[in-house]
Amino acid sequence: MAKEISIRQLADMVKGRIVGDVDKAVKITGTCAIDSYVQAKVSFINNEKYGAMLAGLHNAIVLIPPGLAHLCGEYPQNTYVVVEDVLTSMMDLQDAFYSNLFVMRQEGVSPTATIGTGTTIGHNVYVGDHVYVGKDVSIGDGAKIMHNCSIFDGVIIGSNTYVCPNVCIYGNCRVGDDCLIHPGACIGVDGFRFEQDVGRERVRKWIHMGGVDIGRRVEIGPNATIQRSTYEHSSTIVSDDVKIDAHVHVGHNDRIGARTVIAAQTCICGSVAIREDCWIGAGVTIAQGTVIGSRAKVLINAVVVNDVPDGEMVSGFYAMPHKRWKHVYNRLRDEL
Numbered sequence: 001m002a003k004e005i006s007i008r009q010l011a012d013m014v015k016g017r018i019v020g021d022v023d024k025a026v027k028i029t030g031t032c033a034i035d036s037y038v039q040a041k042v043s044f045i046n047n048e049k050y051g052a053m054l055a056g057l058h059n060a061i062v063l064i065p066p067g068l069a070h071l072c073g074e075y076p077q078n079t080y081v082v083v084e085d086v087l088t089s090m091m092d093l094q095d096a097f098y099s100n101l102f103v104m105r106q107e108g109v110s111p112t113a114t115i116g117t118g119t120t121i122g123h124n125v126y127v128g129d130h131v132y133v134g135k136d137v138s139i140g141d142g143a144k145i146m147h148n149c150s151i152f153d154g155v156i157i158g159s160n161t162y163v164c165p166n167v168c169i170y171g172n173c174r175v176g177d178d179c180l181i182h183p184g185a186c187i188g189v190d191g192f193r194f195e196q197d198v199g200r201e202r203v204r205k206w207i208h209m210g211g212v213d214i215g216r217r218v219e220i221g222p223n224a225t226i227q228r229s230t231y232e233h234s235s236t237i238v239s240d241d242v243k244i245d246a247h248v249h250v251g252h253n254d255r256i257g258a259r260t261v262i263a264a265q266t267c268i269c270g271s272v273a274i275r276e277d278c279w280i281g282a283g284v285t286i287a288q289g290t291v292i293g294s295r296a297k298v299l300i301n302a303v304v305v306n307d308v309p310d311g312e313m314v315s316g317f318y319a320m321p322h323k324r325w326k327h328v329y330n331r332l333r334d335e336l
Contacts, residue, residue: 269285
């Protein structure tokens, strides 16, 4: 995609309708925020409360939804592109202007890398400096393994997956196609389970022999950890299109459903099932064995000890339906 586009090209890309100077000669070179607008960039508003910001702009190019199209007439000094879904259109433009900046074109195996016997490496692969790759590893076409990573025996890494510096992937783990694993992430680490013996003389470690199975288009944030499952021939599962933020802990035997988003510093204890299309806010703790239903939302810093039904939004300590928690919180606040 060209790095400079006209207003007409922009409208065609996002299937929008131009309101204002259709023949504006400016070449659009990227995107920006509405509250710090930069000339020759495109921004957006998606809420009436931001409309007043348009008054201070001149010759701006702004995406706007049909429900706010009346603002085009109130602030005619700008050019607008009316689109049905502003956020999707902005993400399309972000991809068009910037996605190539993050494509790594290096190929080949660094002379300082260690490659174990029986390992297969696809086409257009890059293996960086001081990378350790164990035996019988499979690295798909277009994958990039950056410096100082450790990939243990038997790991499978899918095509076009990026493994950023200082990542560790233990044996018996599979990473699907088109994934992005950020620096410092650890996948397949031993599960945290210890039991006191009968005489309470020592604390014994429960050895974990399973693996981790990561789907396609998964993103794993910096310093996140995903523990392997307890038993052989089983896996901790992270399904397609899951997005995991920084410093998230995913416990042994967990099953994370497709398209679920997990914000930073969340702790998911062992044997938790999170269904499809969930939102887990920052700093959440989810107790062992809990089930989070499809499309559920767990708000920031909640502590979840009971199952959450499909579509429910919960918050608080201990977590309960959000409206109920707000009611309880307000009563407590008034009584103090």
